[in-house]
Amino acid sequence: MSTAEETAGGEAQPWGEVTPDAARRLLVAAVEAFAERGYHATTTRDIASRAGMSPAALYIHYKTKEELLQRISRIGHEKALKVLRTAAEAEGSPTERLAEAVRSFVRWHAGQHTVARVVQYELDALGPDARAEIVALRRRNDATVREIIEDGVAAGEFDVPDVKGTTLAVLSLCIDVARWFNVNGPRTPDEVGALYADLVLRMVGAQK
Amino acid sequence: MSTAEETAGGEAQPWGEVTPDAARRLLVAAVEAFAERGYHATTTRDIASRAGMSPAALYIHYKTKEELLQRISRIGHEKALKVLRTAAEAEGSPTERLAEAVRSFVRWHAGQHTVARVVQYELDALGPDARAEIVALRRRNDATVREIIEDGVAAGEFDVPDVKGTTLAVLSLCIDVARWFNVNGPRTPDEVGALYADLVLRMVGAQK
DNA sequence: GGGCTCTCTAAGCAACCGCTCACCTTCGGG
DNA sequence: CCCGAAGGTGAGCGGTTGCTTAGAGAGCCC
Structure with missing residues (x-):
């Protein structure tokens, strides 16, 4: 940064x-x-x-092998959250902010997919205290996306019957990029980000 | 069945x-x-x-602990594929078939989320031969969804600029249900299936 | 009822795990 | 030039792992 x-x-x-x-x-x-x-x-x-x-x-x-995982998880989650919030707090309409949030969040999960994979899939290996800390960071992720969608609905830009469910689906879609993304595959992180931003705007019924 | x-x-x-x-x-x-x-x-x-x-x-x-994982992976993948193909090969328009495919595939990943989690996230623990077998089954999943989307585009029901990318995103969305679904959560597998079918129809630009 | 198969157990082996300890090297400050 | 702190190593300890082996019971056909 x-x-x-x-x-x-x-x-x-x-x-x-x-x-x-x-x-x-x-x-x-x-x-x-x-x-x-x-x-x-x-x-x-x-x-x-x-x-x-x-x-x-x-x-x-x-001190232990687990401390390594804790450090990785915390730093990784904080970086991802920062990327997301930077886009969410930018100027612009809800449509523009949602597109940019998805684009940069996906770009991070694709480009840093090794870190993202550890951060997203090794949560259960953490002890209770460390896990609680990570779960709190995830809730902030969730809230950030939900607020943009609520703003878009209030502004009449989005048509979303189930805000909580759609928020969950949007985040799930972005996070799962870390699982399948392949550096030797046909798409760059930028391209996946652009594709996903378009798909998410369709999911919330935004006019383009 | x-x-x-x-x-x-x-x-x-x-x-x-x-x-x-x-x-x-x-x-x-x-x-x-x-x-x-x-x-x-x-x-x-x-x-x-x-x-x-x-x-x-x-x-x-x-014979070994790994043979247990192999058996679980193979049976689980075959069941999921069967669920998906049954919906895909049913009568109806591409819109109806895509909705039903997503609905039943998601329902399976939510209802059988313990099996699904093993099947989807422990692939790397398999040896090369067993992994190759599972990867082949996954490709059939992929092809099944892609064919429905191609049918919908050909019939003029869908508006999809990037068929391969959208196929990937749809499957990724459905599969990730296994990661977050919680039996004690607020949604039943049926409800998640209905929500996701609606979201996917939006992603492919189907008229409702 | 004697033998044969199938299923299961108690005990334990060799290998490997996370982690520790006694000791060595490097290097800046007085 | 000696010293103490910081960073590194080789050897190894206690515990756990996947898996094996010798043998015990239960059923079943003849």
């Missing part, structure tokens, strides 16, 4: 806030491993060796 | 084809455990004790 160069799906320095350098390398390695094999199937030895270190080095920077 | 009584989300005897009785009990226990904790976090001792047996009893009916 604060760096000059950005790629289609996210930042050039995604984990710039994590220091020192070794801690960041371990965290990046953990994201890759968790996304590939899942949290429980990933060993601490695998994470350490991906980061070019011995198994014991992990415990200098993190 | 062959039994008389059916619930909203699926059959009354979901695993009737699995014999003998002990093998079915183990399989049902495995579905519950995999859905709750995930494949890798589930131990063979946990599965056996849920079925009221000793850990060794599992290996009389299944």
